[in-house]
Amino acid sequence: MTALDTVREIEGRHVLATYKRQPVVFTRGEGARLFDGDGREYLDLLSGIGVASLGHAHPGLAAVIADQSATLLHTSNLYYHPLQGEAAARLATISGLPRTFFCNSGTEAVEACLKFARRFWHTQGDRERTEFVAMEGAFSGRTFGSLSVTHDEHYREPFEPLLPGVTFVNANEPAAIAAAVTDRTAAIIAEPIQGEGGVRPLSAAAVSAITAACRTTGALFIADEVQTGLGRTGVPFYFQALGLNPDLVSVGKALGGGVPIGACLCSERVAQAISAGDHGTTYGGNLLACRAAVFFLQQIMEGGLLDHVKALAPHFERRLRTLALRHSLVTDVRGAGLMRGLELRVDATPVVDTARQHGLLVNRTDEKVVRMLPPLTITAAELDRGLDILDTVLAAVGSEVHA
Numbered sequence: 385m386t387a388l389d390t391v392r393e394i395e396g397r398h399v400l401a402t403y404k405r406q407p408v409v410f411t412r413g414e415g416a417r418l419f420d421g422d423g424r425e426y427l428d429l430l431s432g433i434g435v436a437s438l439g440h441a442h443p444g445l446a447a448v449i450a451d452q453s454a455t456l457l458h459t460s461n462l463y464y465h466p467l468q469g470e471a472a473a474r475l476a477t478i479s480g481l482p483r484t485f486f487c488n489s490g491t492e493a494v495e496a497c498l499k500f501a502r503r504f505w506h507t508q509g510d511r512e513r514t515e516f517v518a519m520e521g522a523f524s525g526r527t528f529g530s531l532s533v534t535h536d537e538h539y540r541e542p543f544e545p546l547l548p549g550v551t552f553v554n555a556n557e558p559a560a561i562a563a564a565v566t567d568r569t570a571a572i573i574a575e576p577i578q579g580e581g582g583v584r585p586l587s588a589a590a591v592s593a594i595t596a597a598c599r600t601t602g603a604l605f606i607a608d609e610v611q612t613g614l615g616r617t618g619v620p621f622y623f624q625a626l627g628l629n630p631d632l633v634s635v636g637k638a639l640g641g642g643v644p645i646g647a648c649l650c651s652e653r654v655a656q657a658i659s660a661g662d663h664g665t666t667y668g669g670n671l672l673a674c675r676a677a678v679f680f681l682q683q684i685m686e687g688g689l690l691d692h693v694k695a696l697a698p699h700f701e702r703r704l705r706t707l708a709l710r711h712s713l714v715t716d717v718r719g720a721g722l723m724r725g726l727e728l729r730v731d732a733t734p735v736v737d738t739a740r741q742h743g744l745l746v747n748r749t750d751e752k753v754v755r756m757l758p759p760l761t762i763t764a765a766e767l768d769r770g771l772d773i774l775d776t777v778l779a780a781v782g783s784e785v786h787a
């Protein structure tokens with residue numbers, strides 16, 4: 385039996401089959417590289433879906449995790465500890481949103497944003513203002529609240545009824561946004577760049593329509609930055625690049641570099657509407673998670689990591705555009721910074737599978753999109769090596785499609 389067979393056999397009996405896994409068992413990582421059970425090396429242009437932001441086995445992150453675990457891991461939110469405030473202050477500096485609620489994942493961050501938006505209006509005495517407007521193609525998670533603002537029927541339908549009062553609009557139809565947002569809308573929620581929806585940035589027209597709808601109706605705006613946030617696009621948050629002004633921002637993924645942590649950032653006026661007991665979680669913002677987050681934020685803010693992403697982004701984009709010119713299979717190149725998608729004329733599965741066989745990890749979103757979310761620490765040489773492999777893979781898959 386291979387390592388893969390052994391793992392598959394025991395998972396098949398004991399792990400709930402909620403994931404369709406690819407046929408590989410990873411046992412070790414180093415920077416942008418992963419190694420499987422047979423010692424085979426892979427270049428990781430996905431970083432665990434944008435989570436391993438500092439790459440794998442980052443020595444600095446490993447050291448602070450080891451130190452914190454030997455000092456104090458968890459005390460609960462019944463008591464103070466020194467690290468939540470430090471992590472929150474850093475998030476305030478890079479986002480402009482002064483207050484943070486810590487949780488454990490992206491879906492929980494969105495859940496908190498939705499609850500705080502409703503709580504804001506409740507505190508104002510407006511009990512009717514409970515609805516949400518979300519975008520077609522949105523993915524914001526799988527808990528009941530976040531699933532209610534996730535668009536894909538396939539994820540939603542088996543769990544209905546979901547939250548009432550959610551309207552989905554086509555982000556490319558500004559008039560539809562204007563029509564959907566009313567004085568019953570608690571908040572509009574949108575990803576500045578849709579991740580699972582196929583790496584689709586909000587258009588300038590959508591940004592104007594959201595801004596105008598919030599101004600005329602007073603609705604809050606929630607930026608779901610779970611995938612785009614924390615330097616991924618070459619700026620701290622992509623709402624900043626778009627000129628949006630959110631009241632609430634959800635973050636997750638990159639924040640702990642692999643240690644589970646999410647956060648809901650909010651404006652002072654929203655913060656003023658929240659009272660003790662309104663929301664909470666046992667693990668949220670524990671010492672281990674916050675220590676990892678502070679370390680990650682130090683790399684972004686003082687360690688030159690944001691400048692590194694900014695510097696690498698034009699090169700990444702140029703190389704992807706060259707690939708698009710060389711391969712008629714590619715119909716579009718989208719994204720920003722180190723969050724990129726190549727849309728294909730065909731389903732992206734053969735490209736993802738062939739890439740993995742060639743030692744390159746990318747993934748498929750929205751059927752035809754090859755998505756790349758490399759570690760923020762990836763070097764230009766590693767990126768070039770990955771894109772050389774992708775070039776070979778697109779040629780191989782393209783010739784089969786044409787045959």
Ligand code: PLP
Binds near residue numbers: 491525575608612
């Ligand atoms: N929001 C966005 C934009 C996401 O991309 C994701 C996950 O991919 C989520 C929310 C949910 O995050 P998590 O999987 O950590 O619960």
